Amino acid sequence: MSGRRETIFTLEATPIKFGAGAVDDAGWEARRLGITRAVLVTDPTIVAVGHAERVRSALERENITVALWERSRVEPTIGSVREAAQFALDARVDGFVSVGGGSSIDTAKVADLVVSHPADVMEYVNAPVGAGRKPEGPLRPHLAIPTTGGSGSEVTTVAVLDLPAHKMKAGISHRHLRPAQAIVDPELLATLPGEVVSSTGLDVVCHAAESFLARPFDTRPRPDSPGDRPPYQGANPVADVWSAQALERGGRSLRRAVGDPGDLEARGAMMLAATMAGVGFGSAGVHIPHACAYPIAALKHEYLPPGYPADHPFVPHGQSVIVTAPAAFRFTYAADPERHHRVAELLTGAPLTAPGPESLPGALLALMRDVGAPSGLVALGYGEADVQALVDGALRQQRLLVLAPHAPDADDLAQILRDSMANW
Numbered sequence: 559m560s561g562r563r564e565t566i567f568t569l570e571a572t573p574i575k576f577g578a579g580a581v582d583d584a585g586w587e588a589r590r591l592g593i594t595r596a597v598l599v600t601d602p603t604i605v606a607v608g609h610a611e612r613v614r615s616a617l618e619r620e621n622i623t624v625a626l627w628e629r630s631r632v633e634p635t636i637g638s639v640r641e642a643a644q645f646a647l648d649a650r651v652d653g654f655v656s657v658g659g660g661s662s663i664d665t666a667k668v669a670d671l672v673v674s675h676p677a678d679v680m681e682y683v684n685a686p687v688g689a690g691r692k693p694e695g696p697l698r699p700h701l702a703i704p705t706t707g708g709s710g711s712e713v714t715t716v717a718v719l720d721l722p723a724h725k726m727k728a729g730i731s732h733r734h735l736r737p738a739q740a741i742v743d744p745e746l747l748a749t750l751p752g753e754v755v756s757s758t759g760l761d762v763v764c765h766a767a768e769s770f771l772a773r774p775f776d777t778r779p780r781p782d783s784p785g786d787r788p789p790y791q792g793a794n795p796v797a798d799v800w801s802a803q804a805l806e807r808g809g810r811s812l813r814r815a816v817g818d819p820g821d822l823e824a825r826g827a828m829m830l831a832a833t834m835a836g837v838g839f840g841s842a843g844v845h846i847p848h849a850c851a852y853p854i855a856a857l858k859h860e861y862l863p864p865g866y867p868a869d870h871p872f873v874p875h876g877q878s879v880i881v882t883a884p885a886a887f888r889f890t891y892a893a894d895p896e897r898h899h900r901v902a903e904l905l906t907g908a909p910l911t912a913p914g915p916e917s918l919p920g921a922l923l924a925l926m927r928d929v930g931a932p933s934g935l936v937a938l939g940y941g942e943a944d945v946q947a948l949v950d951g952a953l954r955q956q957r958l959l960v961l962a963p964h965a966p967d968a969d970d971l972a973q974i975l976r977d978s979m980a981n982w
């Protein structure tokens with residue numbers, strides 16, 4: 559390190575095509591990217607509702623050969639992405655098309671990485687869990703088509719994997735993982751159960767709030783080489799614009815989008831919010847709630863979430879994130895009260911009458927209750943006996959924790975987790 563503070567931030571984003579019916583352009587976009595032979599990465603639920611077939615038809619209309627990989631699983635494991643990568647290698651593809659939630663998009667990102675620059679997946683997993691290797695060059699083109707209003711994975715540089723042998727989740731992050739093009743079509747959200755809209759929408763709200771409240775980019779030390787600049791840079795003026803827009807839309811539309819599957823305007827607004835939040839957090843980064851979410855999702859596999867496929871127990875990502883958000887923002891409040899107030903105002907859509915430390919936690923709790931979120935860690939199967947293991951797991955996510963406006967130590971994290979056992 560040079561000892562100087564950072565003075566630079568970068569803005570990168572996936573080109574996005576948004577609107578009702580946009581998915582029918584999938585073939586045209588894939589062709590434009592130079593794809594002639596694609597793996598279509600998806601999951602059985604997306605096949606069952608017909609979205610995969612719609613994309614396949616659009617690709618075949620442009621004479622693109624399609625190999626269907628329909629075995630992405632919700633919350634992908636390292637084993638499942640290895641299988642997808644092998645399938646893509648065997649199919650000798652020159653591009654990837656993903657249609658599904660963050661899990662399918664992340665599976666395609668990692669399979670693309672392994673096909674483009676062959677190595678074992680663990681080589682690429684962020685250090686210290688993996689070797690943290692950087693891809694030597696760009697990947698094959700990847701067209702990402704999200705079907706949930708949540709992960710924002712279509713515009714980010716990150717893929718998250720479950721490592722069952724380590725009982726933890728870990729990420730792979732590099733700018734080359736960012737898809738070459740995204741198609742965001744609100745029509746694809748019409749079939750999503752309300753519970754999934756709720757969980758993914760709460761994830762969107764957290765992406766936006768965490769990135770808006772992240773430590774400012776110019777408080778980081780400046781790296782010696784541009785190559786050492788982290789993908790998550792800290793809050794910056796451009797990321798703020800996207801995060802603020804996502805908060806406003808999430809606060810205005812999530813309740814409606816959960817309550818009424820036919821409300822395509824609200825569901826479309828959530829999809830747009832998810833993508834906008836993806837651009838914001840893809841630049842600024844997320845911190846405490848997401849760091850805690852990794853062990854919450856990985857430590858126990860007992861919870862069978864309503865509204866999701868019942869083939870394996872797991873904690874949906876959005877739920878693992880939102881449960882600690884009120885306590886996390888209570889903890890970070892003192893670092894920048896004004897910005898915490900601003901997030902609460904954006905979420906509630908109204909000026910605060912008595913701004914204070916409880917304004918933002920209060921706005922989040924009201925939203926969580928209205929959209930049927932679990933009340934806290936106890937509802938997800940955790941108790942006091944698990945606090946130490948959860949703290950240990952969260953502490954491994956230093957890549958995220960360094961972005962907190964007020965960095966937590968082990969005791970702080972234990973307190974945040976204890977405060978999150980039952981939020982009401």
Ligand SMILES: [Fe+2]
Pocket residue numbers: 709761765848875879
């Ligand atoms: Fe997330």
